[in-house]
Amino acid sequence: MWSVPLIMLDLLSLLSFGPDGWGDEIARGALLTIELALATLPVGITIGLLIALAKDSHSPVLRGLGNLYTTVFRGLPELLTLFIVYYGGQMLLTRIANYLVPDANIEVNQFVAGVVALGLVLGAFSSEVLLAAIRAVPRGQKEAASALGLSGWSTFRLVTFPQLWRVALPGLSNNWMVLLKDTSLVSVIAISDLMRQTAIAVGVTKQPFFFYLVACLIYLVFSGVSSAIFTKLENRAARGFKRVGGH
Amino acid sequence: MQAILDAIGSGFLSVMGFIGLNADLMDRYGLRFLDGVWVTLKLVVLSVFLGALLALPLAVARVEGGKFLARASFVYSYFFRGTPLLAQTFLIYYGAGQFREQLTDIGLWWFFRDAFNCALFTFTLNTAAYQSEILRGGIQSLPAGQMEAAQSLGLSRVLAYRKVVLPQAFAVGLRPLGNELVLMIKSSAIASVITVYDLMGVTRLAFSRSYDMEVYLWAAALYLIMVEIVRRVWDVLERRLNRHMLVSR
Numbered sequence: 001m002w003s004v005p006l007i008m009l010d011l012l013s014l015l016s017f018g019p020d021g022w023g024d025e026i027a028r029g030a031l032l033t034i035e036l037a038l039a040t041l042p043v044g045i046t047i048g049l050l051i052a053l054a055k056d057s058h059s060p061v062l063r064g065l066g067n068l069y070t071t072v073f074r075g076l077p078e079l080l081t082l083f084i085v086y087y088g089g090q091m092l093l094t095r096i097a098n099y100l101v102p103d104a105n106i107e108v109n110q111f112v113a114g115v116v117a118l119g120l121v122l123g124a125f126s127s128e129v130l131l132a133a134i135r136a137v138p139r140g141q142k143e144a145a146s147a148l149g150l151s152g153w154s155t156f157r158l159v160t161f162p163q164l165w166r167v168a169l170p171g172l173s174n175n176w177m178v179l180l181k182d183t184s185l186v187s188v189i190a191i192s193d194l195m196r197q198t199a200i201a202v203g204v205t206k207q208p209f210f211f212y213l214v215a216c217l218i219y220l221v222f223s224g225v226s227s228a229i230f231t232k233l234e235n236r237a238a239r240g241f242k243r244v245g246g247h
Numbered sequence: 248m249q250a251i252l253d254a255i256g257s258g259f260l261s262v263m264g265f266i267g268l269n270a271d272l273m274d275r276y277g278l279r280f281l282d283g284v285w286v287t288l289k290l291v292v293l294s295v296f297l298g299a300l301l302a303l304p305l306a307v308a309r310v311e312g313g314k315f316l317a318r319a320s321f322v323y324s325y326f327f328r329g330t331p332l333l334a335q336t337f338l339i340y341y342g343a344g345q346f347r348e349q350l351t352d353i354g355l356w357w358f359f360r361d362a363f364n365c366a367l368f369t370f371t372l373n374t375a376a377y378q379s380e381i382l383r384g385g386i387q388s389l390p391a392g393q394m395e396a397a398q399s400l401g402l403s404r405v406l407a408y409r410k411v412v413l414p415q416a417f418a419v420g421l422r423p424l425g426n427e428l429v430l431m432i433k434s435s436a437i438a439s440v441i442t443v444y445d446l447m448g449v450t451r452l453a454f455s456r457s458y459d460m461e462v463y464l465w466a467a468a469l470y471l472i473m474v475e476i477v478r479r480v481w482d483v484l485e486r487r488l489n490r491h492m493l494v495s496r
Contacts, residue, residue: 077436208341
């Protein structure tokens with residue numbers, strides 16, 4: 001009967017910080033996971049905005065390219081996109097470098113490959129959200145702004161964007177949650193994120209169930225914190241907007 | 248029969264060679280890729296189907312269950328939707344290896360010994376969480392009057408669910424369920440990380456031996472074809488099943 005609490009204590013001591021425990025290694029991995037997600041966010045949203053503008057444009061060529069982009073990067077497994085960017089990028093850059101310097105060998109930084117691959121995927125998903133948000137702002141708003149003499153940039157900053165932001169936030173919050181979970185895939189190309197640090201700890205301690213459970217709980221904390229932040233942002237963005245039956 | 252297949256095969260290869268693909272490579276790995284597609288399809292279809300069976304009681308528990316059942320169902324879906332599928336897959340695949348003795352004792356080791364089964368088990372639990380959330384949304388989108396009307400007609404609660412509530416909940420959830428199927432096709436590539444030779448696994452094997460990027464392009468094309476087929480079929484299905492709700496646009 002006494003063995004269960006003792007085992008628990010043994011397992012928890014594995015999480016201590018310092019040379020005996022894996023706490024600091026896993027914490028470093030968790031930090032890298034957040035860094036990766038935060039670094040990907042601006043890349044993905046920028047791509048998403050450009051694709052959304054392309055899909056909203058008058059040119060059929062741009063619209064076609066925008067739709068093609070979304071179809072491809074929404075349809076491919078994230079893991080496959082990651083491999084294509086990582087290995088493909090390496091081969092492409094090496095080939096280009098060989099024109100300049102024969103026998104040059106280029107190593108693509110894994111973190112950069114991860115940001116690019118996850119950014120391409122986030123771009124495809126967020127473009128749909130942003131497109132819907134762009135279309136949700138009535139044309140009259142823009143016309144009214146130009147009637148007031150606002151310049152193009154001022155119109156976007158003061159009139160279009162605040163309204164677009166309110167509509168886009170719930171969708172973007174969804175995109176962010178998916179991104180946070182997708183970062184785990186980069187452990188496959190040997191980035192020392194949370195998932196990989198956990199795998200290393202498992203390799204040494206032979207306690208896979210415990211460590212992967214801990215990793216899962218850390219991801220749950222991340223998504224819990226993110227969703228609290230997004231709720232705050234959504235309330236703030238909607239402060240000028242009365243809901244049906246709202247307070 | 249064999250002669251016909253051979254003819255089709257070499258015809259296909261020469262077309263592929265003609266459009267600039269590596270026909271030799273395809274000759275060596277082409278059939279393996281088809282096997283990979285088959286494994287991916289098995290994995291996705293089985294897990295989505297079994298997940299649907301599990302999702303139904305989970306969704307009903309969320310809506311009808313008392314405090315305990317509703318909360319347990321919520322915790323289940325929160326855990327599986329809030330953590331990466333890769334972590335869940337490792338948890339079950341490597342975790343099962345750790346509890347080998349106990350699993351042998353209760354006669355389940357034969358199941359968890361196989362990486363495919365572990366992937367199938369994990370994906371089923373994962374998609375059940377997402378599907379239950381979709382179904383719950385569908386059920387809760389219905390006006391209370393639906394249940395009241397059914398009960399005033401003398402239908403029992405179970406019968407009311409079967410005849411009135413669930414059909415409408417499925418109609419509401421049809422599109423998100425299609426999206427979930429697409430997501431599962433994509434996520435199933437994760438099985439390759441635990442040595443399952445699905446489409447992604449075969450691709451990684453072929454690449455590690457040939458170092459030819461082209462194999463990734465074949466895989467990309469095959470995944471896109473699968474996803475597009477599901478999307479098109481779902482469009483037809485939705486138009487047909489929800490034709491009583493069609494509004495002229």
